[in-house]
Amino acid sequence: MKTGLSFLMAAKQCEMADLRQLQQTSALVQVTSRMIHELQRERGLSNLFLGSRGERFGEALQNQRATSDATALELRTAFDGLETGAGRHDNGARLFSRIAYVLHGLGALPGLRSGIQALEWTPTTATAAYVQLIAGLLAVVCEAADTASDPTISRLLVALFNFMQGKEFAGQERATGAAMFAGGVTGHDAQQRLLHLIDSQERCLQVFTDFASHDTRSLWRECQRASALADLERMRRLLGTASVGGPLNTQFSQVWFDCCSQRMDEMRLVENQMTRELLDRCASQLATAARELEQLQALELRLHTPGANADADPDPRLLEQFFQGALPAASVPPSQPVGSQLERSVLEMVQAQAQRLQSMADELDTVRASLNERKVIERAKGLLMAHRQLNEEAAHKAMRQMAMSQNKRLVDVAEAVLAMRDVLAAGAP
């Protein structure tokens, strides 16, 4: 029959297989985030083009479409490189469905572009279309990340994913502002949307800050110092405080687009650093796991050498020590070395591994808890939007006001909203 030691070795080998899979996934995340970046830029330029009623930015948009297409080809090559056999990928059922969705979205891109070229789409609807495709790409990243069972790697992935989500809000901000400046007029909805996007962005970046490594946080701080942040804030103020219906200087279109784009490009650098960190972390964990596996294999070898007497029953006093972890220290007689050195080593490794698993599980729970709060809030918002005909900003604002007036956390209000799901649904038209 298989021994505890052989299961420990099997566990270690599974851990290594998981890490290798994550390395492959990280490469996929890298090209996916580049694809997102190019589509974000294409969205911003499309809005400048649509906002100016096709009079300006046509050439820049054409160039950007070519760049997007080149990246799409790389992305499809990366998708093709995935092993799609059943059981070849831990989270295959979900990951591959997300990829199918993205491939259809990319297939629909030419239709979207010709609609934009013919000015058949408004800035709002065009933005929504790109948002949908980019959300599909972000979902690929999210599924790819969902398999990590090591908490340090989970933390990196949570930081990365929230940063990418924050960057996407920044991209939507660029697109919304671009349409406003290019159109030369302050719309109420667009203005509210802009303020909401800035707010959402900051919430994501806060989660990023909570989970990112020290180095990444430093890089992000530096980027913000070096960037055209002052320009951006001035433009934001212009857009945010302009009176509704009043004119906006169309000359600022380019300035707005440039300072937003500079920020987005800097965000790409941070993303790159995070994917590199992820790969480094995988490599170092793999090296550790390989060393541990070697130790286990060496132990097994010694158990099977003639002198080791592996078939004899192990010393019962040694085995009894297994249970002493459960007892208050005072009730355990001072332990004398019993059993062979070899037997003690195996027992120690089993116990160390059990402890390690427990603390990993605890930390993973913490990471999941903080993610879960965000998801609950998003879901409650969605419910309010669907059943109360609110837009996203209004739904968020309504929940924030409830939280303030009831002196509760936002997540508690969100849970209360979800609990009233049936009531809300019944009241819908």
Add this chain to the structure above:
Amino acid sequence: MKTGLSFLMAAKQCEMADLRQLQQTSALVQVTSRMIHELQRERGLSNLFLGSRGERFGEALQNQRATSDATALELRTAFDGLETGAGRHDNGARLFSRIAYVLHGLGALPGLRSGIQALEWTPTTATAAYVQLIAGLLAVVCEAADTASDPTISRLLVALFNFMQGKEFAGQERATGAAMFAGGVTGHDAQQRLLHLIDSQERCLQVFTDFASHDTRSLWRECQRASALADLERMRRLLGTASVGGPLNTQFSQVWFDCCSQRMDEMRLVENQMTRELLDRCASQLATAARELEQLQALELRLHTPGANADADPDPRLLEQFFQGALPAASVPPSQPVGSQLERSVLEMVQAQAQRLQSMADELDTVRASLNERKVIERAKGLLMAHRQLNEEAAHKAMRQMAMSQNKRLVDVAEAVLAMRDVLAAGAP
């Protein structure tokens, strides 16, 4: 290059592989829960034996040990049947480590038993040892269950796991009460412990009730009606209200053990029903997935028949519909059937799958959220126990009092406790 359709098929195949794995895992869960049941009985009898200073229950204990050993052999055979190759099991790294721990625990059992036979263990320390081994077995169930990505199956697993945990508290209650009656005296600690175990049991059974199927809940209600619940409650009252230091009628040992055991045996029936439900659910999900895969394969076949013109660019108007999900209904012109029937079918399947994934993810989050609350509470309790030298009951009581006096939920207090982790650690001796 691979198409969206081929990724959809790959996703479906992964889903089927996951379900087949879960079927195998369910068989493992079944034998693990039987092992737990036998060890729980052995623990109770050991306490009767120790409580009577070895004067009674010796034969029953010997018989029970033989039964436990027979089940342990079945369990080890089930472990041996697991495919341990890397990448053969979704959660292998953790599951196999837990199994290694259990195998060592089972190996240590003879040592524990001879210590009990020689009256070297007290009822308290012997209970703690069995608790440790059973906790290891419960952890195997927990890891085996952690791979489910389908929310209906997740709910079943959550119900099952909480029921098993509740049953284990019931088993600890039996063991504690058995030692009290057999010893013939009411100890303060044992009495407090008993009350706490009843409380913990009820909390687990509440979660079980929240997540179990209608049929299982009915069965559980019936069991409780049919059982010796009145006897149990009378005995509980005796133990719970006896004055500390006062005598207990040792004659009740057998009555107590029997009515507790009847309850535990009924709980086994409920467990069995749940594992059967789990297997049924896997089978029906597998059948659905197989049908869906056939549909996808039929579509692919048609795309590759000569008349289908699969290489031609799809109708752009059809593809544009991809984006119309993102738009408010009013902004979309009434959609006319565009593209071929075939192209429409593929698009519909991609979109249906994306929606299904989203609602599954939402529901999984809800399940996880409720589990997470429980974990946070357990962890905070552990922290208080470690750093404030409290036992489990006292730690739980302290948190409950904080919650009441601050008018907060228990989980909020637990989070606050965890947030003070460093402060607590600094104050420890």
